[in-house]
Amino acid sequence: xxxxxxxxxxxxxxxxxxxxxxxDTLTVTVExxxxxxxxxxxxxxxxxxNGFRYHWAGKQAALASQGQDSLLTAGQLxxxxxxxxxxxxxxxxxxxxxxxxxxVLGSGPQQVQLRLPSWAPGTAGEVVRWEARLxxxxxxxxxxxxxxxxxLSVAPDPAPTSAELPLIQGERALANSxxxxxxxxxxxxxxxxxxxxxxxxxxxxxxxxxxxxAVWFQQLTDSHPVEKNPTLGPSESFVRPMTSIAKDVRxxxxxRSEFPFALTLPADAMPTLEAVHSSVRWxxxxxxEFSGMTGAIERAERGIVVHTG
Amino acid sequence: MSVAEPPPPERGQTAxxxxxxxxxxxxxxxxxxxxxxRLVRAADPRMLLSQAQDYPVGIKQFLxxxxxxxxxxxxxxxxxxxxxxxxxxxxEGILYVLFWPVRAIHKRNNPEEYAAFQAELKARKEAKKxxxxx
Numbered sequence: 001x002x003x004x005x006x007x008x009x010x011x012x013x014x015x016x017x018x019x020x021x022x023x024d025t026l027t028v029t030v031e032x033x034x035x036x037x038x039x040x041x042x043x044x045x046x047x048x049x050n051g052f053r054y055h056w057a058g059k060q061a062a063l064a065s066q067g068q069d070s071l072l073t074a075g076q077l078x079x080x081x082x083x084x085x086x087x088x089x090x091x092x093x094x095x096x097x098x099x100x101x102x103x104v105l106g107s108g109p110q111q112v113q114l115r116l117p118s119w120a121p122g123t124a125g126e127v128v129r130w131e132a133r134l135x136x137x138x139x140x141x142x143x144x145x146x147x148x149x150x151x152l153s154v155a156p157d158p159a160p161t162s163a164e165l166p167l168i169q170g171e172r173a174l175a176n177s178x179x180x181x182x183x184x185x186x187x188x189x190x191x192x193x194x195x196x197x198x199x200x201x202x203x204x205x206x207x208x209x210x211x212x213x214a215v216w217f218q219q220l221t222d223s224h225p226v227e228k229n230p231t232l233g234p235s236e237s238f239v240r241p242m243t244s245i246a247k248d249v250r251x252x253x254x255x256r257s258e259f260p261f262a263l264t265l266p267a268d269a270m271p272t273l274e275a276v277h278s279s280v281r282w283x284x285x286x287x288x289e290f291s292g293m294t295g296a297i298e299r300a301e302r303g304i305v306v307h308t309g
Numbered sequence: 310m311s312v313a314e315p316p317p318p319e320r321g322q323t324a325x326x327x328x329x330x331x332x333x334x335x336x337x338x339x340x341x342x343x344x345x346x347r348l349v350r351a352a353d354p355r356m357l358l359s360q361a362q363d364y365p366v367g368i369k370q371f372l373x374x375x376x377x378x379x380x381x382x383x384x385x386x387x388x389x390x391x392x393x394x395x396x397x398x399x400x401e402g403i404l405y406v407l408f409w410p411v412r413a414i415h416k417r418n419n420p421e422e423y424a425a426f427q428a429e430l431k432a433r434k435e436a437k438k439x440x441x442x443x
Contacts, residue, residue: 057364060330064360117314226321
């Protein structure tokens with residue numbers, strides 16, 4: 001569709017060209033190749049493209065769609081199984097106007113300095129992609145020129161301890177017989193760092209099977225779009241494979257058993273963040289798998305904060 | 310030193326924070342406490358048409374057209390639900406009487422567990438009632 005696309009009128013240069021932190025000031029230089037006539041306004045915007053999931057059609061709890069989330073009806077005509085879609089939205093954070101004289105955006109360089117607010121979420125894959133945008137309002141389709149940059153997320157100050165972060169357990173009606181205590185050495189980590197900690201398990205019921213204890217990272221992406229209908233529950237992903245921390249363990253009812261664990265965050269892990277349309281949360285999840293075909297799997301998780309800066 | 314900065318934009322709400330995602334007609338239907346009133350609500354064509362709400366334009370109108378087509382069958386099923394419900398209630402009563410010795414044995418042998426189970430049943434019933442009225 002190049003026929004209908006407007007010619008690029010300008011290029012953007014960012015200083016510093018490296019990753020920036022919240023509260024840093026970014027200098028944006030606009031190089032306009034030749035004067036642009038018919039302009040009503042022009043501005044430089046800093047913001048991010050925020051990815052999220054939404055339910056694209058119908059009411060989620062409509063009577064007519066009862067049972068559509070069953071595996072039996074997956075992919076069947078007339079159901080909206082898989083009715084969730086990925087989308088993104090532009091979130092403008094801060095902007096500054098450019099000089100427009102008598103409806104003409106003059107050629108040559110123009111420079112603006114913009115300070116990133118302290119609450120700016122860090123760059124995170126498809127969830128948060130920061131861009132500096134030149135927005136030229138003119139007759140017909142507006143012209144937008146974008147240049148991406150990286151924002152590092154800083155650790156919360158004061159850094160939370162592991163005990164202050166959520167411990168989630170006992171959410172399932174079945175397979176809920178173990179009391180978990182999970183502690184990590186710190187509450188905040190960078191991607192690529194090793195997370196060390198201990199897990200203590202105390203069975204409440206008699207145990208007649210041996211157990212395997214394993215640990216992995218769980219990443220939850222909550223979608224909370226402002227306008228669109230959000231999906232039910234967060235999108236869940238794990239850092240595979242699981243790391244076994246103890247095998248063939250004989251747990252005893254009422255007896256507390258403690259195990260150390262250590263596992264490394266992936267180098268490209270997204271930071272913990274809360275953006276306008278979605279959020280990312282990280283957990284260390286412990287699984288206790290009892291032996292045998294009918295052995296229950298029990299799980300619990302402790303939150304950690306991942307920061308990139 | 311404090312620096313003036315724009316306030317953070319307001320974030321949206323997750324599905325849990327928004328509450329149950331149903332049409333107003335369906336919420337009214339679920340809010341009814343008696344079976345007779347629920348049947349009247351269910352027989353209302355607006356209740357059936359509301360099932361097509363929030364679909365994209367075009368698909369919504371097509372769904373409403375289909376729902377109008379199936380309305381007579383829907384009405385028939387709603388009327389059929391009444392005797393089926395009565396039979397179900399009668400069956401529940403029969404089972405209640407049939408299992409009375411089992412409950413009596415349970416109460417005698419394990420009174421604490423029995424009391425806890427009865428309390429849980431009551432709590433479940435209350436929770437269901439509260440969910441319906443909220």
